[in-house]
Amino acid sequence: xxxxxxxxxKPGVLDPQGRAIASALVHDGFAEVRSARVGKLIExxxxxxxxxxxxxxxxxxxxxxxxxxxxxxxxxxxx
Amino acid sequence: xxxxxxxxxKPGVLDPQGRAIASALVHDGFAEVRSARVGKLIExxxxxxxxxxxxxxxxxxxxxxxxxxxxxxxxxxxx
Numbered sequence: 001x002x003x004x005x006x007x008x009x010k011p012g013v014l015d016p017q018g019r020a021i022a023s024a025l026v027h028d029g030f031a032e033v034r035s036a037r038v039g040k041l042i043e044x045x046x047x048x049x050x051x052x053x054x055x056x057x058x059x060x061x062x063x064x065x066x067x068x069x070x071x072x073x074x075x076x077x078x079x
Numbered sequence: 080x081x082x083x084x085x086x087x088x089k090p091g092v093l094d095p096q097g098r099a100i101a102s103a104l105v106h107d108g109f110a111e112v113r114s115a116r117v118g119k120l121i122e123x124x125x126x127x128x129x130x131x132x133x134x135x136x137x138x139x140x141x142x143x144x145x146x147x148x149x150x151x152x153x154x155x156x157x158x
Contacts, residue, residue: 006120021121021145030140034124041085041118042100047111061109066100 001046001054004077007067008039042066051078080125080133083156086146087118121145130157 009015015037022036044061048054055076062074088094094116101115123140127133134155141153 008120008122018121022123024144025123025140028144030136032126032136033140034126036124037122039120039122041087041120042097043087043116043118044101044104045113045115047113057109057111061104061112065103065107 001048001051001078003044003046003054003058003079005042005044005058005062005066006039006075006077007042007062007072008074009037010071010073013071039072054078080127080130080157082123082125082133082137082158084121084123084137084141084145085118085154085156086121086141086151087153088116089150089152092150118151133157 009018018035018037021038022033025033025036044058046054046057048057055078058076062076063069067074088097097114097116100117101112104112104115123137125133125136127136134157137155141155142148146153
């Protein structure tokens with residue numbers, strides 16, 4: 001089974017990388033850009049056929065290793 | 080308008096960060112992990128109401144600044 005895990009900064013957490021990207025875009029002629037925030041996309045290939053079990057295990061992976069839950073949130077997308 | 084831009088390595092391009100994550104997961108008790116690949120998620124807030132125009136401009140942003148199209152591909156998701 002394949003899964004996509006999105007790890008993004010929680011609202012309110014400063015994102016200097018996102019600000020740099022937004023600023024670079026505006027200065028490069030994309031004046032319509034209001035803001036940008038950067039996160040991680042982790043594509044995981046799992047040896048697991050049960051969707052419920054896969055989601056449970058991926059949640060454990062996020063809590064233990066993939067996300068810093070103090071400042072980041074995560075979303076899991078199966079399939 | 081809000082958009083999500085996914086920037087991922089093209090198939091065949093080595094991903095040491097993804098390999099490190101997969102290896103760390105396996106060694107942390109997640110033996111069902113076969114592989115992992117890491118990409119970027121860029122959330123962009125745009126001052127543009129027309130979806131077609133937004134997609135066109137985001138494509139330009141990806142080609143010019145957000146993605147290295149030699150080794151990366153990108154996907155744009157509006158809404």
